[in-house]
Amino acid sequence: APASILTDVRTDFPGMLTGEGQPWHYLDTAATSQKPQAVIDAMARALGEDYATVHRGVYARSADMTRAYEAARRRVADFIGGHEEEVVFTRGATEAINLVASTWGVANLKAGDRILLSTLEHHSNIVPWQMVAERTGAEIDVCPLTHDGQIDLDAAAEILTEKHKLVALAHVSNVLGSVLDAKRAADLAHGVGAKLLLDGCQAAPRLTLDVAALDCDFYVFSAHKLYGPTAIGALWARSEILDGMPPYQGGGAMIDRVSFEKTTYAPPPQRFEAGTPAITEAVGLHAAIDYVESIGLDRIHAREMALVAQLREALGAMNDVTLYGPADTAGILSFMLDGVHPHDLGTILDEENVAIRAGHHCAQPLMEHLGVPATARASFGLYSDESDVEALLEGIARTRRIFG
Ligand code: PMP
Secondary structure, three states, rough: OOHHHHHHHHHHHHEEOOOOOOOOOEEEOOHHHHHHHHHHHHHHHOOOOOOOOOOOOOOOHHHHHHHHHHHHHHHHHHHHOOOHHHHHEEEHHHHHHHHHHHHHHHHHHOOOOOOEEEEOOHHHHHHHHHHHHHHHHHEEEEEEEEEOOOOHHHHHHHHOOOOEEEEEEOOOOOOOEEEEHHHHHHHHHHHHHOEEEEEEOOOOOOOOOOHHHHHEEEEEEHHHOOOOOOOOEEEEEOOOHOOOOOOOOOOOOOOOEOOOOOOOOOOOHHHHHOOOOOOOOOOOOOHHHHHHHHHHHHHHHHHHHHHHHHHHHHHHHOEEEEEEOOOOOOEEOOOOOEOOOOOHHHHHHHHHOOOOOOEEEHHHHHHHOOOOOOEEEEEOOOOOHHHHHHHHHHHHHHHHHOOO
């Protein structure tokens, strides 16, 4: 894709300027993405002239808002290749994983059962499983990584047994950018009768998704990493699995009929959406998906891969920089500058209007595996371009001068 087409979209993002109106080199899109004006406008209308509740009103505006909310669900389903009744709106990926752990997990796991995770998982794909393991007596195995930081599926094949009921893996690592061979992971999981959950937080903004082709059983992502708002995300689950899952939270909107003698529950997805939902955010997510697809995930992915390759080559040529992760990653690169704590690097870069992430990235087991307390991480978005790479490299050169 011509670089210029994607560079032009930068002006769609009011957040890509500093307070002084200077270009901001935002390299923390893996933490959260900036929002295009189209999303901001759609949400402002939903909070303003279009605002009303969903699912209850007898008046026209509520019926319109209900249609908008359900249209957002259909848009998510189309975006990932699923059916609308298989899409549950959650507060984000974290809540989606907790929902699966505490409904499907509690109903289906027992003492002696096993769950397979990997070394590179985000804490949100570790801790909910530890909590459900504690409740049910199930045990957790950890799939190791290859030397270059990909989930080692050959090792997974060795570890998996009929005792494994669930495999839960990141589709794209938020620290290393490694892309999972999801279809192979699905084949391995299904080969022993386990279900596969994919944490798609970093994949949804970067890869064309098709849950049918991936052959997973659960897929989760957060809207705020997909150029949409915070406080909404989605859980997709195969309908036969979702149908059999007990409710998550109780309250309004998730019931069929309530009496003090016996309450019955609504079918999915309503069964899992207790209370007034994130109406405005659903409208914002819909607008975000429209925006992303108008550019095209293939182009976004190719662009981010090229930028990572450019940065990797420049950093790789420096003898005081350590690079982590495989050579071709999806828009994310972790590194260390010898003798400089990533936090210090981040602080100096901030003075140059370059924003990176420094820390453990909610992946402490991975940091332990890498033997470092923290890394510096640059992550690209659809608005990133060569000027961001150059500004980062200049900032690293200045940091090196400061540290002598
Ligand atoms: N998984 C991965 C791979 C992530 O990058 C993140 C966010 N950093 C999460 C899960 C959690 O997402 P959220 O905080 O939006 O629930």
